Amino acid sequence: MISEFNQSGISFRYPTNWRAESENSGDTEWTVSVYSPATAFILFALRPDARDPADLADQTLEALKAEYVELDAENRLETIAGQLAIGHDIDFLTVDTAIVCRTRCLETPSGPLLVMCQTSEFDHEQNDPVLRAIVASLQVEGD
16 A cells, blocks of 8 residues: 655655654645655655755755765766756765665755655665655646
8 A cells, every 4th residue: 555645735655554754844844754664764855945956955965974974975966756856875874784875855836855765784675666666756746
């Protein structure tokens, strides 16, 4: 079975055995995180206060660099929901685990949207295709 998230003209689908948690930070700013039964998760954050998707991508990378000293990142561009998305492919180490993280930021009529996917080395092979399917299901309504 599939569950669906829909807010501010932004929607996506995810497996029902994954758990979603959402948080509103104001009238127009929100975050929803969807967690796998293992360690993988995907985060969607609408940030109308960000100047543009590139600025949001840079802010996100800087926040991760502040948290994880040994972090490798490569710039990435791709199309998501018909929009150009800018971000990074990131690898870093936690205390005992290698982490693979992808950030992508795109423009929506409600403001820049951050999409961040993360898996550990332990469940990457199993959950990366699911994360990619969730991103592929993303739809952004026009003005």
